[in-house]
Amino acid sequence: MTTEAEAAATDSSGADSMGSTETTSGGEDGPPPPPLDLPPEPEIPKDPEGCHAIYAQDLLPTFELTIHPIVWSMLKQEWLDGQMNEDLGVNPKPYHPLAEFRYGDIVIQDAEIRLRGNPTAWYVDDKMQFQIGFHTNDPNGNFLGIKRLAFDAATFNRHMLRERLAYAVMRDVGIKAPCANNARLVINGEYYGIFTNLEKLDEAFLDRNFEDPTGDLWKRGNWTLKTNLDSSNPIRLNAMRDAATAEELFTYLDIEQALRVFAAEAVIPDSDGMWAGGLNFYLYDEPIGGKFMLLPWDKDNTFERFSHPPDGEYPANPDPFVWEKWTSHGRPCYTIALEDPMWFALYIDLIDEILHDGYAPDKMHERIDTWTEQIQEAVFEDVNKPYSDQLYLNKVAELHEFVDTRFAFVEAWLVCWQNGGIDDGDGYCVYP
The missing domain is CATH 1.10.1070 (Phosphatidylinositol 3-kinase Catalytic Subunit; Chain A, Domain 5)
Structure with a gap:
């Protein structure tokens, strides 16, 4: 079958750029078949300022996570041991399987979860902070075009607006800064808390911001x-x-x-x-x-x-x-x-x-x-x-x-x- 690229490289006499002739599957004298009709790449939704729609300022999204009890216990222990693990050269924030990630009607069952933030600032009574990786099992894995979701709850950001407001100021004055809003997390059916929902600086960010x-x-x-x-x-x-x-x-x-x-x-x-x-x-x-x-x-x-x-x-x-x-x-x-x-x-x-x-x-x-x-x-x-x-x-x-x-x-x-x-x-x- 002749592809669009091959057709473009073929002159009107049927000779390709190397001077050879090609017989198509339509017969020696028949017309070439139509190009392969591939489905279009899904369009990534955007808000009015060009951010991914999941970070729109008029949206307070709720993400539902199902975490196996053993994984949940591991995350809690890693939070407590974060500084010690870092001092010992042990990765304090390894990824773990996430049984299910759900946003509305979207369900993803091959994502992974890890802690995020600086272990020196992980206090015992604080709310844990998380990152979801959709790319860890499949390099092409994503959630509406996003490879990673970051949920931040810095201890002293008690009005929950520091990062969201700072990045908004920067984007307003022409700086390529991450997008951010707030989001609710529901874990194993119970509301766990509110977070800053941060766009990561990664391949998706570069795709959005640079030619x-x-x-x-x-x-x-x-x-x-x-x-x-x-x-x-x-x-x-x-x-x-x-x-x-x-x-x-x-x-x-x-x-x-x-x-x-x-x-x-x-x-x-x-x-x-x-x-x-x-x-x-x-x-x-x-x-x-x-x-x-x-x-x-x-x-x-x-x-x-x-x-x-x-x-x-x-x-x-x-x-x-x-x-x-x-x-x-x-x-x-x-x-x-x-x-x-x-x-x-x-x-x-x-x-x-x-x-x-x-x-x-x-x-x-x-x-x-x-x-x-x-x-x-x-x-x-x-x-x-x-x-x-x-x-x-x-x-x-x-x-x-x-x-x-x-x-x-x-x-x-x-x-x-x-x-x-x-x-x-x-x-x-x-x-x-």
């Missing part, structure tokens, strides 16, 4: 390669990390794109991204532009996380240029870029844009109110959350207050830099 999704994706942590495991090497990554000047850095890193992420992390603010000297980010070696792009990740240490006194470990309002966490792992890309006056001027402009377009208080308060109304009943019904309903409400109020305070602080900071302020020698803006 060419075939580049190398590196997770900072221990510089773990997440794609192209059989064909890549760290030569380009190491060259970028070895850059000593802005010119050298520009060869490998999309500095303008990275500064936009730095500026967003500074405005929000975030204590764990590259801006602060943290490890929570990815780098994508984008093939078309030929440069690395900074991708934000793990935004549960944001907003009112900065509630310490002004001179505390996490100041209530960290300076958007100077502040660096005391446990910093270094931030050479940030420092090298901002030593250049041109890139520093762009950084100031980007903070202005992000503050007023992405972090505008009216928009922020509307989102907080809308999403709180959406999830509040599910929070109250969550008997596994490690805090009271009243503390939850207090934290929502604190988030509102923090947004206003942060906006005013950064706006005043901008006024100084944009109206003749100079560096005092330590990076702080002062008037001459």
